Amino acid sequence: MATAAVTAEREHYLNKEYGIRSWLLTTDHKRIALLYLISITFFFFVGGFFALLIRLELLTPAGDLVQADTYNKLFTMHGQVMIFFFLIPSIPAVLGNFLVPLMIGAKDLAFPRINLLSWYLYVIAGAIYVHCILTGGVDTGWTFYTPFSTAFSNTKVIEAGIAIFIAGFSSILTGLNFVVTIHRMRAPGMTWSRLPLFIWAHYATSIIQLLGTPVLAITLLLVVFERAFNLGIFDPTRGGDPLLFQHLFWFYSHPAVYIMILPAMAVESEIVACFTRKRIFGYNFVAMSSIAIAVFGFLVWAHHMFVAGISLYSALIFSILSYLVAVPSAIKVFNWTATMYRGSISFTTPMLYAFGFIGLFTMGGLTGLFLACLGIDVHVHDTYFVIAHFHYIMVGGAVMGYLGGMHFWWPKISGRMYPEGWGRLAALLVFVGFNLTFFPQFILGYMGMPRRYWQYPPEFQVLNVLSTAGSTILAVGYVLPMIYFLWSMRYGKIAEDNPWGAAGLEWKTSSPPPTFNFEEEPEVTWEAYNYEEIPAPAEEPVER
Amino acid sequence: MFDNFPLWPARAAAGAGNVDALYIFLVALSGFMCLAIFTMMLVFATQYRRRRGVEAEQIEGSPALEITWSIIPLGIFMVIFLWGAVIYFHERTPPRGAAEVYVVAKQWMWKLQHQEGQREINELHVPVGRDVKLIMTSQDVIHSFYIPAFRIKQDVLPGRYTTAWFRATKPGTYHLFCSQYCGTMHSGMIGQVVVMEPAQYQAWLSGGGTTGSLTASGESLFQQLGCTTCHRADTQGRGPSLAGIFGKPVQLEDGRTVVADENYIRESILSPSAKIVSGFKPIMPVFQGLIGEEQLNALVAYIKSLSPAPSGAAGANAKSQNP
Numbered sequence: 001m002a003t004a005a006v007t008a009e010r011e012h013y014l015n016k017e018y019g020i021r022s023w024l025l026t027t028d029h030k031r032i033a034l035l036y037l038i039s040i041t042f043f044f045f046v047g048g049f050f051a052l053l054i055r056l057e058l059l060t061p062a063g064d065l066v067q068a069d070t071y072n073k074l075f076t077m078h079g080q081v082m083i084f085f086f087l088i089p090s091i092p093a094v095l096g097n098f099l100v101p102l103m104i105g106a107k108d109l110a111f112p113r114i115n116l117l118s119w120y121l122y123v124i125a126g127a128i129y130v131h132c133i134l135t136g137g138v139d140t141g142w143t144f145y146t147p148f149s150t151a152f153s154n155t156k157v158i159e160a161g162i163a164i165f166i167a168g169f170s171s172i173l174t175g176l177n178f179v180v181t182i183h184r185m186r187a188p189g190m191t192w193s194r195l196p197l198f199i200w201a202h203y204a205t206s207i208i209q210l211l212g213t214p215v216l217a218i219t220l221l222l223v224v225f226e227r228a229f230n231l232g233i234f235d236p237t238r239g240g241d242p243l244l245f246q247h248l249f250w251f252y253s254h255p256a257v258y259i260m261i262l263p264a265m266a267v268e269s270e271i272v273a274c275f276t277r278k279r280i281f282g283y284n285f286v287a288m289s290s291i292a293i294a295v296f297g298f299l300v301w302a303h304h305m306f307v308a309g310i311s312l313y314s315a316l317i318f319s320i321l322s323y324l325v326a327v328p329s330a331i332k333v334f335n336w337t338a339t340m341y342r343g344s345i346s347f348t349t350p351m352l353y354a355f356g357f358i359g360l361f362t363m364g365g366l367t368g369l370f371l372a373c374l375g376i377d378v379h380v381h382d383t384y385f386v387i388a389h390f391h392y393i394m395v396g397g398a399v400m401g402y403l404g405g406m407h408f409w410w411p412k413i414s415g416r417m418y419p420e421g422w423g424r425l426a427a428l429l430v431f432v433g434f435n436l437t438f439f440p441q442f443i444l445g446y447m448g449m450p451r452r453y454w455q456y457p458p459e460f461q462v463l464n465v466l467s468t469a470g471s472t473i474l475a476v477g478y479v480l481p482m483i484y485f486l487w488s489m490r491y492g493k494i495a496e497d498n499p500w501g502a503a504g505l506e507w508k509t510s511s512p513p514p515t516f517n518f519e520e521e522p523e524v525t526w527e528a529y530n531y532e533e534i535p536a537p538a539e540e541p542v543e544r
Numbered sequence: 545m546f547d548n549f550p551l552w553p554a555r556a557a558a559g560a561g562n563v564d565a566l567y568i569f570l571v572a573l574s575g576f577m578c579l580a581i582f583t584m585m586l587v588f589a590t591q592y593r594r595r596r597g598v599e600a601e602q603i604e605g606s607p608a609l610e611i612t613w614s615i616i617p618l619g620i621f622m623v624i625f626l627w628g629a630v631i632y633f634h635e636r637t638p639p640r641g642a643a644e645v646y647v648v649a650k651q652w653m654w655k656l657q658h659q660e661g662q663r664e665i666n667e668l669h670v671p672v673g674r675d676v677k678l679i680m681t682s683q684d685v686i687h688s689f690y691i692p693a694f695r696i697k698q699d700v701l702p703g704r705y706t707t708a709w710f711r712a713t714k715p716g717t718y719h720l721f722c723s724q725y726c727g728t729m730h731s732g733m734i735g736q737v738v739v740m741e742p743a744q745y746q747a748w749l750s751g752g753g754t755t756g757s758l759t760a761s762g763e764s765l766f767q768q769l770g771c772t773t774c775h776r777a778d779t780q781g782r783g784p785s786l787a788g789i790f791g792k793p794v795q796l797e798d799g800r801t802v803v804a805d806e807n808y809i810r811e812s813i814l815s816p817s818a819k820i821v822s823g824f825k826p827i828m829p830v831f832q833g834l835i836g837e838e839q840l841n842a843l844v845a846y847i848k849s850l851s852p853a854p855s856g857a858a859g860a861n862a863k864s865q866n867p
Contacts, residue, residue, distance in 0.1 A: 063731070068728050068729060068731070068732075069728050072730070139727075145686060145724075145725070147684075147702060148686065151685075152651070152684060153727070236701075236703025236704070237703070242686060242701060242702070242703075243701070276592070276600060277599070277600040278602060279603075279604065281606075282605035282607075282610050283605065285607075285610045307688065307697050309698075309699050309701055309704070309706045312632075312633065312636050315632065319625055319628065319629065320622075320625050323621035323622070323624070323625050326617070326621060327614055327617060327618055327621070330614075333581065334613045335605075338603075338605075338609070340584075340585065340589065340592065341592070342592055342600065343592045343600045344593075344594045344598060344599060344600040345588065345589055345594060346594040347593070355585060358585065359578075359582060362581055363574075363578060366573075366574035366578065369570060369624060370574075372625075373570070373628035374625075374628040374631065375562070375563055375627065375628035375631025375632050375635070376563065376566060377628075378563075378632065378695065378696065379567075379692070379696075381697060381723070382690075382697070382724060443551055446553065446567065447550065447551070447552065447692065448553050448693075448719065448721065450690065450721045450723040450731075451723075451725075452725040453730070453731035454731040455731045455732070456731065457734075531600060531602070532602050536594070
């Protein structure tokens with residue numbers, strides 16, 4: 001009780017100032033992270049709502065719950081909301097924003113005002129997109145393929161394009177901020193080889209955001225120009241080339257997959273190290289594999305176009321390059337698994353998510369080998385096999401990573417513990433619900449069910465019913481953490497500064513941290529993951 | 545119930561078995577890898593679960609191990625790549641002398657026309673055992689021609705031809721799907737492929753009226769549009785002679801050489817000045833917007849028929865060439 005009273009009086013970033021102005025005009029990276037947390041959670045539930053409607057429509061072969069046009073808008077907006085307004089900002093803009101300065105021993109990001117600007121850009125983009133949804137929506141598929149998007153769709157393509165264009169700049173600014181911060185703001189002694197792997201992966205992510213997102217911005221601008229001003233770029237009747245659009249779009253959108261998954265790998269490394277109480281096996285290889293993924297990731301885009309009408313020889317080249325990018329991902333999985341060898345493993349909620357991540361990411365990665373394979377891709381391209389594959393990566397991988405990270409750092413962010421029992425239950429529900437939702441889709445895909453189908457032949461129904469059933473379990477698994485995180489902010493046990501006995505500078509400051517992160521500038525004299533020097537928590541620091 | 549709950553697609557074309565074999569290999573490989581990794585995690589998680597007084601053993605890593613588990617997967621990946629590439633190469637290379645079917649896709653239907661002149665909508669009848677080459681274009685957006693039972697798929701683009709081919713092996717009725725999202729009734733842009741025994745197919749061909757073969761209608765269009773005034777059979781015309789050009793290299797005025805394939809002929813009709821044949825003047829009128837996709841198909845089929853078989857001009861003789 002005494003500790004509680006002391007903690008309550010201590011000044012930290014949450015209680016330093018009150019009032020709406022102190023939040024909306026803050027330049028504190030930790031407060032901006034929370035602003036992002038609230039906004040992306042909103043979009044997560046918007047996108048999730050669309051997903052549930054999609055799954056309900058697919059419960060029966062006939063198109064009966066919604067109209068065909070409505071269905072087309074649902075999957076379009078589900079994809080765009082989840083990718084551009086949830087997954088891409090999720091880990092970098094929330095956990096990255098909160099943790100990058102803490103982990104390297106800095107007071108804040110290099111450009112605190114630009115950090116706030118990037119949130120405002122995100123909010124403006126989000127507001128435009130919500131307006132687009134409320135006034136009719138958009139039906140091009142998240143991919144905006146031309147000439148459908150520029151000459152045939154009767155929906156709000158320009159508005160959606162502008163919203164995503166602006167959201168892209170928010171992403172670019174975050175990346176820029178991270179790159180400069182990691183180069184310039186490291187505490188004395190925090191050398192590159194002492195950086196947590198979280199930082200390495202975020203550095204790689206930021207490079208992709210900086211180099212890739214401008215191409216998406218240009219591409220969307222060209223779509224808007226063709227649609228609004230009749231400029232012939234992609235539409236063959238105006239002298240354009242529809243395949244040019246696909247090349248430009250995937251030049252960003254394939255690396256964007258790594259913008260989503262690399263930060264989840266970042267979280268994974270921290271959690272596995274903490275709950276095995278070990279230095280990550282092969283630190284250098286895991287760090288460099290992040291950079292390799294960022295580099296190779298730019299050279300594989302046309303594997304989305306094997307049946308689109310590209311030449312035989314370019315298909316061969318993009319297939320072989322796609323296999324090269326699979327190697328660094330495999331290296332990571334092997335190293336995390338090897339880290340568990342002779343560890344001291346505890347099964348807290350973050351670690352359950354970490355196990356789930358390895359399992360689902362492995363399956364997502366292995367099915368990627370099918371799609372990179374020319375002979376198989378022709379059959380499964382644009383079927384539910386693809387849907388299942390990228391959900392294993394983006395939901396099984398990225399969202400599991402995000403949730404694992406939220407549980408791991410929640411004591412640091414909020415100063416409170418979440419209820420451990422509920423946390424484990426939710427992790428289990430997410431894992432079971434996820435597999436039940438998406439595993440049947442692999443089978444559906446190989447049987448030939450095309451994606452984006454509002455109605456389908458009856459022989460596909462049983463597997464679709466299984467998938468819809470799974471999605472309801474998944475939904476419960478996602479709603480639970482939201483409820484108990486909110487609950488814990490008031491009723492959760494007060495968190496210690498380092499409840500997990502974790503290495504990493506962020507655990508050396510108080511929970512929640514003071515506004516400038518550290519009472520005095522830390523000096524690093526130890527290697528990353530020096531778990532042999534840190535005592536394990538005496539008892540599980542969590543409520544039963 | 546299992547009649548309505550199949551777990552494997554029908555297999556009805558040459559080559560589908562090869563795709564399935566590779567797929568089964570990949571499933572087995574993935575299953576093995578998952579099992580290996582999950583077993584290791586499970587064993588480590590139980591063996592090394594946290595116990596009082598037992599510390600984790602700090603292990604730095606092992607470059608030898610890292611190289612091993614990079615090189616071995618890379619080797620396996622290369623095997624998969626080559627295997628898949630061979631299948632793809634086969635799928636993308638139509639055999640000579642294949643019967644040709646012209647496909648025009650539009651929101652939201654498939655229009656098909658056989659060499660013999662039969663037109664079909666959302667249905668394609670083919671005999672068992674004949675190589676069939678599809679020459680496809682779209683009137684509006686991108687579509688994709690997908691027959692799961694044949695394991696083939698090819699996007700169909702506006703403004704150009706794309707091709708695919710198959711040889712059906714098993715009589716039956718199979719799904720034809722549009723697999724590239726194309727607007728409101730994308731999921732309604734489906735049809736069926738009916739694979740028939742050759743005798744039945746002949747009966748089907750002779751039933752139902754037709755306005756003559758595709759090459760014949762192409763020939764009369766060629767007359768009507770006045771193409772013959774310049775593209776004469778001899779070499780005296782103001783335009784190049786079209787006899788025997790299909791599949792052959794053509795010397796262009798700017799020094800380049802291109803192969804006269806379907807897309808070249810198509811482009812030369814729609815926008816003749818894009819590629820000028822060496823020694824000729826750019827005097828041909830532009831036909832872009834003046835003729836429809838189906839008329840264009842007929843013209844292309846006719847021009848191809850001016851070149852002797854087997855360079856792809858199966859023409860109206862397809863029946864006799866394929867038993």
